Amino acid sequence: MTDTPQPSAPNAETPSAPVTPPAAEPLPTIVTPSNKEVVIIAEHFKGTLQPVTYELLGIGRDLADKLGGKLSCFLLGFNIKEQAQSLIAAGADEVYLADHPELELYRTLPYKRVITEFIKGWELPPHIVLLGSSTTGRDLAPRVAACLGTGLTADCTELDIGPYEHTNKADPDKLGIYPGCLYAIRPSFGESLKARILGPWNNPQMATARPGTFIPLKPDANRTGVVTDIPINLQGEDFRLSVLEIVHEISKGVDLADAEVIVSGGYGLGSADGFKLMEELAACFKNSGVGASRKVVDVGWIPYQNQIGQTGKTVRPKLYIACGISGAIQHRVGMDKSTTIIAINKDASAPIFKFAHHGIVGDVYQVVPELIAQLKAAQGSCPTVKEPALV
Numbered sequence: 600m601t602d603t604p605q606p607s608a609p610n611a612e613t614p615s616a617p618v619t620p621p622a623a624e625p626l627p628t629i630v631t632p633s634n635k636e637v638v639i640i641a642e643h644f645k646g647t648l649q650p651v652t653y654e655l656l657g658i659g660r661d662l663a664d665k666l667g668g669k670l671s672c673f674l675l676g677f678n679i680k681e682q683a684q685s686l687i688a689a690g691a692d693e694v695y696l697a698d699h700p701e702l703e704l705y706r707t708l709p710y711k712r713v714i715t716e717f718i719k720g721w722e723l724p725p726h727i728v729l730l731g732s733s734t735t736g737r738d739l740a741p742r743v744a745a746c747l748g749t750g751l752t753a754d755c756t757e758l759d760i761g762p763y764e765h766t767n768k769a770d771p772d773k774l775g776i777y778p779g780c781l782y783a784i785r786p787s788f789g790e791s792l793k794a795r796i797l798g799p800w801n802n803p804q805m806a807t808a809r810p811g812t813f814i815p816l817k818p819d820a821n822r823t824g825v826v827t828d829i830p831i832n833l834q835g836e837d838f839r840l841s842v843l844e845i846v847h848e849i850s851k852g853v854d855l856a857d858a859e860v861i862v863s864g865g866y867g868l869g870s871a872d873g874f875k876l877m878e879e880l881a882a883c884f885k886n887s888g889v890g891a892s893r894k895v896v897d898v899g900w901i902p903y904q905n906q907i908g909q910t911g912k913t914v915r916p917k918l919y920i921a922c923g924i925s926g927a928i929q930h931r932v933g934m935d936k937s938t939t940i941i942a943i944n945k946d947a948s949a950p951i952f953k954f955a956h957h958g959i960v961g962d963v964y965q966v967v968p969e970l971i972a973q974l975k976a977a978q979g980s981c982p983t984v985k986e987p988a989l990v
């Protein structure tokens with residue numbers, strides 16, 4: 600025994616040394632089987648490919664390159680073979696062609712059968728399948744997803760690839776790091792948040808993409824690719840619906856999706872008459888159109904076809920002039936990829952000034968007539984917009 604004072608046992612008054620928690624087990628990497636292929640489902644009307652198909656090929660090429668896989672495209676229709684080359688020029692490595700009179704016009708069941716039966720025959724499923732969130736894509740995508748036993752994120756505005764770390768102990772079987780996960784990003788909660796939606800458990804991971812959101816690649820006529828005819832085994836039950844007539848809505852003026860300049864009016868115009876001023880300003884530019892916020896569509900000042908935003912059109916003009924529009928997030932998501940945004944609003948604290956490139960604080964009824972007068976005086980009555988923009 601010694602009289603050297605012994606260290607006393609730790610108690611409430613004497614702080615103990617910090618306890619290092621046991622090192623956490625590293626999470627296993629879980630690779631969900633796939634052939635790494637990104638598949639686009641092309642959309643056309645009577646053989647004319649729709650712009651959203653080229654937009655999907657643009658983002659699809661990026662995703663396929665990140666995965667180190669192939670970009671392919673389903674093309675279903677009749678007498679449509681010559682379009683396959685334009686899909687290859689726009690980024691596809693392979694086109695799966697189904698050419699048949701019964702596929703000339705889109706119908707849900709025949710299209711679903713051809714696509715899903717072909718994919719189900721693959722040894723490994725594709726990694727990703729993308730469609731446009733157009734009327735056709737919104738109809739077809741859930742059918743294809745259900746038939747392939749996978750999930751679907753609708754109406755995405757961003758798509759990317761990355762890992763996902765699943766640490767939720769409520770799913771002990773699923774704990775792990777999933778590489779090559781599709782980040783399907785879309786506005787959520789009334790478009791006040793961006794949600795990143797993941798479905799790493801099954802391949803293909805599926806999404807629809809909002810038309811007008813992604814940028815097509817510059818077509819390259821020298822790109823080479825493979826065109827593969829695929830089996831078509833339609834059944835009697837696929838013809839429960841027949842197309843009797845296609846009625847087109849005749850819209851006045853330029854299609855806003857193609858307009859280089861959009862002059863948009865909001866509730867700050869005060870009445871429907873304010874849109875005459877918007878038309879006058881739009882007429883100062885070639886290839887221009889008039890847009891609107893939802894609030895003015897809801898009160899009946901202008902038809903729905905002019906609405907820009909979450910529940911309207913997504914546009915990407917060279918110049919967007921917002922007149923008397925507050926800049927709510929639901930409007931912003933439809934126009935904030937415009938090259939140049941000019942906002943005219945009498946309230947200096949209006950949210951639109953936070954993302955407009957140029958702002959004019961003032962009354963639309965003073966500013967716009969002055970703008971029209973100056974444009975007419977400086978450039979004649981119809982100037983052409985040049986990159987990056989007029990102003």
Ligand SMILES: Cc1cc2nc3c(=O)[nH]c(=O)nc-3n(C[C@H](O)[C@H](O)[C@H](O)COP(=O)(O)OP(=O)(O)OC[C@H]3O[C@@H](n4cnc5c(N)ncnc54)[C@H](O)[C@@H]3O)c2cc1C
Nearest residue numbers: 865866867892893908909910911923925929930945946963
């Ligand atoms: C689910 C959901 C979906 C939606 N989808 C859409 C959509 O697709 N598109 C869309 O636009 N909205 C959409 N909305 C509505 C959106 O939230 C806004 O209510 C709407 O965009 C507001 O329209 P506004 O800017 O014209 O009107 P307000 O918010 O009333 O703004 C009017 C602006 O005009 C200014 N002003 C007033 N008088 C003048 C004047 N004389 N001169 C200059 N400025 C003036 C004011 O300062 C104000 O900033 C959606 C909402 C929800 C919940």
